[in-house]
Amino acid sequence: MKKKIRLIEIAHARSGDKGDSANIGLIAYSDSLYKIIEKYVTAEKVKTHFTGIALGEVHRYEMPNIRALNFLLHNALGGGGTVTLKYDAQGKTLGAALLRMEIEVEEGEL
Amino acid sequence: MKPSIRIASGQGFWGDLIDAPFYQVTEGQIDYLVMDYLAEVTMSILRKQQKKRPEMGYASDIPSLMERILPVCIEKKIKIITNGGGVNPIACAEAVKKVALKLGIKNLKIGVVSGDDILEEIDALKAKGEALKNMETGESIETVQLKLESANVYFGAQPIVEALRGGADIVITGRTTDTGLTLAPMVYEFDWSFEDYNKMAIGTIAGHILECGAQATGGNFLGNWQDVPNFERIGFPIAEAHPDGKVYITKHESLGGMVTFDTVAEQLVYEIGNPVEYITPDCVADFSSIHLQDEGNNRVLLYGVEGKEATEFYKVSCAYSDGYVSSGTLTYSWPQAATKAKKAAEILKNRLQLLNLSFDEMNAEFIGLNACHGPLAPRLDEDQINEVMLRFSVRSKDFAPVERFGREIAPLVLTGPPAVTGFAGGRPKPSEVVAYWPALLRKSMVTPIVSFVTLGEE
Incomplete structure (x- = not known):
């Protein structure tokens, strides 16, 4: 049986800026939940999720030691710094936007 | 210890x-x-x-x-x-x-x-073979050198x-x-x-x-x-x-x-x-x-x-002046809050065009609707929304059009869609874009200076 879950149910996050890139750290609430985000929250999936926001590549880095994935969303902040016209100039709310993502997992995995 | x-x-x-x-x-x-x-x-x-x-x-x-x-x-x-x-x-x-x-x-x-502070040393550093290229884009420092406002290791x-x-x-x-x-x-x-x-x-x-x-x-x-x-x-x-x-x-x-x-x-x-x-x-x-x-x-x-x-490098952070930005906001209430805010943005855009003002970028955002999460935000029933704040921003290398833009916000209150507020506080003023130039510098090129300011006995 497959089950749809939202990332907000299994993880928390923090985001910020690095030039014109946004970084989002996604942290699972337990080691077993980390296995799930590691398996399902791929760079590709995150890039698709942020269509219209992340205009460049998305890189993913793994930190199982703190149950976290770090995503770099390139070309996502309208030029970054003081150049950007975006209200959320530093991508502070993009971590929350990632938590909107839905993934489909095997029920036994939870 | x-x-x-x-x-x-x-x-x-x-x-x-x-x-x-x-x-x-x-x-x-x-x-x-x-x-x-x-x-x-x-x-x-x-x-x-x-x-x-x-x-x-x-x-x-x-x-x-x-x-x-x-x-x-x-x-x-x-x-x-x-x-x-x-x-x-x-x-x-x-x-x-x-x-x-x-x-x-x-x-x-x-x-x-x-x-x-290496702002005054840049020519000397270049002469010693330090390119100070932009470490993200690879561009040469010469493209911004005359506009530099600060350069620090x-x-x-x-x-x-x-x-x-x-x-x-x-x-x-x-x-x-x-x-x-x-x-x-x-x-x-x-x-x-x-x-x-x-x-x-x-x-x-x-x-x-x-x-x-x-x-x-x-x-x-x-x-x-x-x-x-x-x-x-x-x-x-x-x-x-x-x-x-x-x-x-x-x-x-x-x-x-x-x-x-x-x-x-x-x-x-x-x-x-x-x-x-x-x-x-x-x-x-x-x-x-x-x-x-x-x-x-x-x-x-x-x-x-x-x-x-x-x-073997220090990171260098340079800042240079790169034009002007300005943002203005107006808030539209129910009924049709979102529709009105979007219409106001369209009117504003057209007026700026009629004025022959050109900008490097313009951006309309709708706070309360999707300003934070953009296309990721689910569509709401727009008739139910209580209020939407329009935030309209422009950027240009020139001061004049950005300043002129600031005079076009408040008039929308009397010359655009109804049930609008939030224009108090005066015209939005242009603010300078301080662009950022990250570079690398060999550590041997610069030495930190430690000194002391003392009060009383040593």
Whole structure:
């Protein structure tokens, strides 16, 4: 049986800026939940999720030691710094936007 | 050697809670108070202030803060380390000395770290083969050199340690890394070798946890934020460091907030790139080697961190003027709040076109609808929405069109869709775009300068 879950149910996050890139750290609430985000929250999936926001590549880095994935969303902040016209100039709310993502997992995995 | 030292974060940025450093020095025992004031854009702002008033150019909050905390710090032997010296750390130290005199303090030694400002050296550095290319785009510095407003090297912990070894009670620096402020007292107190890269890495990572103030103790926490107690008097983080390289992240018991695995982990991932290569002037720290252990009672243990030798470069941060931006807002209420806000944006855009104003970029955002999450935000039933704020922004290399744009916002109230408010507060003014130019510079090209401003006997 497959089950749809939202990332907000299994993880928390923090985001910020690095030039014109946004970084989002996604942290699972337990080691077993980390296995799930590691398996399902791929760079590709995150890039698709942020269509219209992340205009460049998305890189993913793994930190199982703190149950976290770090995503770099390139070309996502309208030029970054003081150049950007975006209200959320530093991508502070993009971590929350990632938590909107839905993934489909095997029920036994939870 | 002390069995452990407690290093307390007093500011997460310039403009953070004014009372936080006071609470840090009064609500419990600490040995060091560290305060980071410098965001990337801050140096150019400070430089402009110094141009107008040569005795300025540092974080102007520092003298009044010192007036409040210095008597306590001297009584409790708390040393203060801050990069709030900005582009004029000597003047900052002199201002602090004046405060100390006024307070009747007899003996005080202030260490000053400077030498980070290379704005006047750029031609000389180029002649020595330093290209100072933009490390993100590869562009040549010549494209912006004439527009540069500031250029500073990021120094690490070393010059701060030198100041502490020279007997400083307070260390005021120019552009040093925020992580160096926290690492330096560990190196000084425990006599760590700068070649002990694992130790450099643990101090650096402790600095990364402290550098954003309460973001490590429950502030801006996207986990169970409702569980964070007493936001009103939130305690800023404290790093309790031990000579063997173990560091406990904690806070004063009497203050609010919380320190857990989750709050610390969230700060660890903040604004990082590749976690195995967290590069500072002191080392290359590996975030994937961090061991975090929640010990309960607002104590999280950090240990087993691995680091490597630092690179042969300093990072340089340059700022240059690159045009102007302006933003105006108006709020539309029910009925058809969103439709009206969108119509107003369209009218505004057309009027700017009729005026023949050209911009490098224009942006209309609808706050209440999707300004934060853009296309990711689910569509709402637009008839049900109570109000929507239109935020319209423009950017141009030229001042004139941006200034003219500012005169077109308020008129929409009488000449556009109805049930609109929020135009009080005057016309939006153009603000300068301070663009940022990151580069690398070989460490041998520049030497930090450590000097002292003293009061009383040596």
